[in-house]
Every structure is written in C-alpha cells, then in structure tokens.
Amino acid sequence: MKRKLTGTVAILLIASMAVWASDATELRTKFTDSLANGSVEEAISNYDDMVSQAGKDYQKAQRSYEKALEAGNMQKAREARRDMQSASYSGMTREETDEMLSLILAEDESARIEDAKWLAENSRYYNPSISYEWSSSGDNYSFRYSSTSSVKPGEEITLPDKDDIRVNTSRAGVLSGWGVTPDEITYQPGETIPAPLTDQTLYAIWTTEVVFRDSVTGMESTINDVSDGDLIDVPALSEADDSYVFAGWVDKSTGEYIAPDETEIELEGNGAVFEALWKNAELSDLSSKHYTIDALPVNTQADLTFVVANNGTEDLKNVEVSCTGDDGLRILQGNGTIRSVAAGDSVTVTGLRVVGTAEGEHMLTVSLTDRDGDTWSADFTVTVE
Numbered sequence: 001m002k003r004k005l006t007g008t009v010a011i012l013l014i015a016s017m018a019v020w021a022s023d024a025t026e027l028r029t030k031f032t033d034s035l036a037n038g039s040v041e042e043a044i045s046n047y048d049d050m051v052s053q054a055g056k057d058y059q060k061a062q063r064s065y066e067k068a069l070e071a072g073n074m075q076k077a078r079e080a081r082r083d084m085q086s087a088s089y090s091g092m093t094r095e096e097t098d099e100m101l102s103l104i105l106a107e108d109e110s111a112r113i114e115d116a117k118w119l120a121e122n123s124r125y126y127n128p129s130i131s132y133e134w135s136s137s138g139d140n141y142s143f144r145y146s147s148t149s150s151v152k153p154g155e156e157i158t159l160p161d162k163d164d165i166r167v168n169t170s171r172a173g174v175l176s177g178w179g180v181t182p183d184e185i186t187y188q189p190g191e192t193i194p195a196p197l198t199d200q201t202l203y204a205i206w207t208t209e210v211v212f213r214d215s216v217t218g219m220e221s222t223i224n225d226v227s228d229g230d231l232i233d234v235p236a237l238s239e240a241d242d243s244y245v246f247a248g249w250v251d252k253s254t255g256e257y258i259a260p261d262e263t264e265i266e267l268e269g270n271g272a273v274f275e276a277l278w279k280n281a282e283l284s285d286l287s288s289k290h291y292t293i294d295a296l297p298v299n300t301q302a303d304l305t306f307v308v309a310n311n312g313t314e315d316l317k318n319v320e321v322s323c324t325g326d327d328g329l330r331i332l333q334g335n336g337t338i339r340s341v342a343a344g345d346s347v348t349v350t351g352l353r354v355v356g357t358a359e360g361e362h363m364l365t366v367s368l369t370d371r372d373g374d375t376w377s378a379d380f381t382v383t384v385e
Helices: 002-037 040-071 074-086 094-105 109-122
Strands: 129-138 141-150 156-158 174-179 192-194 200-207 209-213 220-224 231-233 244-251 256-258 264-266 272-288 301-310 316-325 329-333 336-341 346-356 360-369 375-384
Touching (some): 002 040, 002 094, 040 074, 094 109, 174 209, 256 272, 272 360, 272 375, 301 336, 316 329, 329 360
Antiparallel strands (some): 129 141, 174 200, 209 220, 231 264, 244 256, 244 272
C-alpha cells in the first residue's frame, strides 16, 4: 500500500510539472494568434499573462531550489535549478513588433498612445526617435549636420530654436522653422509637439533675416528679406534702470559686434541674430567673518566680505574695488581688482578689513569700476558697539 501511494505521488508530480512548463508556451501561442486576428487588446492581455506566468514559474522554481538546499537534497536542487533556467518566455520578435505597431497605429488617439507606451515597455525593437537635419551651401562653403534623439510615446518634446542650433548665420541665414519636408515649415522653432510614434526626420528651414533681441527689456525686432550688403538700422534701446549699462550687440554665431553708438550696419551674408549686451553689477550680503554687522566691537579689527553679482548679459572684466568709511570707520585694507565676473554669475569678495573707532552706526561705501569706466556702488550700514 505504501509503495502504491508513492507511485501515485510521483505520477501527479510529473503531470504537474508538465502543465507548469506548458503554461507560458500556451500563452505565447495565444499572443501570436491574437496578432493574427488583429486584436490589440487580446494580444496585450495574453502577453502580460505570459510574462506574469513566467515570473511565477521562476519564483516557484527558485523557492524549490532554496528548500532543497536546506534539506540537503542535491538531486532535487539540481532539478529546481534546471526549472529556474527554463522558466522564461520568448519575447516579441522584430516582425511581431512591427505587426503590433501597425495595429496600434490604426486605433483612436487615446488608445493609440497608451498601447504604444505598452509596446515600448515590452519590446526591445520598439524605440521611436526623432531626427533633426540641417544643411546649407553657397559660394565656397557647405555644411550638413544631423542629430537623433529617442522619444517616449505620450511625452511632449520641444523642438530646437535659434539658440539651440549654433551655425554661422551670415552663411546659413536664420532658422525659421522645421518641416517634415525640406522646403516647407511644419513647426515653429521652440514649438512643443507630441512625441512621434514612429521614426521621424525634421528638416531645418532657413530664411534671410536679421533679428535684434534683448532678454533684459524683452524687445525683439526682425527685419525680413535681407540680402548681403543691405544697410540695416540698429534699434535704439533704453536702460531697464540706472544700474544697467548698454554695451552693444553681438551675433554669437559669428562674433560680429555692434558698438553702443552705432545706428546702422552693412549686412555680411544671409542673416544675423544680434543679442543686446548689458552690464550690471549688484553689491549685497555684507557680512563679518567673526562678528555680526550690527555689532562690531569698537577698536577691534574685523574682516568683512560682500557679494558682487553680475545681473547683466555681458561679462564684467578688470573690475576695480574701492572701499571707504566715515569718520568712525577706518578701512585698513579692501581696495583691489576682480579679474572677471561672468554674466549671470556672482563672486564673494574677501580681504576687506575695517576697524570701528567710535561706537554707533557708520556708513561703508563699496564702489566698482570696470575696464570701460562704468561704475556701481552701494552703501552699507555698520554698527559698532
């Protein structure tokens, strides 16, 4: 009787393993059949079930392997190890991916996006991309460039604008848009569009124009249909406030510079994008290394620091620093030179040493003068007690 029971268990075990091994394979066949029948919903369901079943198969085999090792049953452990290795599924082929994508693209928009997301997560062959191509040619020059980026279904992408493509504007002209064909604008520079679900190439389209723009005041002026040798009027700008000093215009792609007092230029080439240059220095954050600014000890030397921020669009270079105090605040050291403060950057200035010779509030004045003679200053209140 005992021998019969053992035989029955063995038979049931073998049958169970056969069913377990065939589950993922059966679901794989159902997925293929769903594709053939043109049912996206069924294909996704069957594929997800197949992946889930393969995961369960592996987890069960892994647990059996661990328990067999704990029991010292090496034969059972080897069998479980083989089951772990066989607990897998066959992923989508390139052909099945293309077939699945064709069915997805025929769906309505909402289902199309969601199912494309699913396909991107489940097939290594589905990686849509967008490519950008720009080229130009003329007398004694020619250039061509391309760039490709992977995209994810459902996301939005921002197309490159004039600032993202650094080309010689005098030769190429100015970027006026992107087209799905090389000769007609489909999208504007910097426009945000849905990510394509299939590989797409956009072509840069150039125009002959001159652009003047100012990030500080928000001014932008475009002169269209220009030609080499045309005389171009330079727009006049007003300072945003007294702390700004106008320093001219520059086309960063060519390095062409227009001085602040120039009112007209002769165009060289097919176009240009000129950006306004402003100088601005802001002094702030006066602090003491060992004390507080509102409680400096009398007749005691104190080291101070302050911050110079360049809020303009032009680098400040060779900036002379001058510090002065009133009758009760002596400056022992503090004059010097800041070699450079890049546009949009700031520096902390050290080396200022003062001594308060009389109790009370005192005025500290810090002045800056750049290499062009433009000046900025700030008054700080210091309390000595």
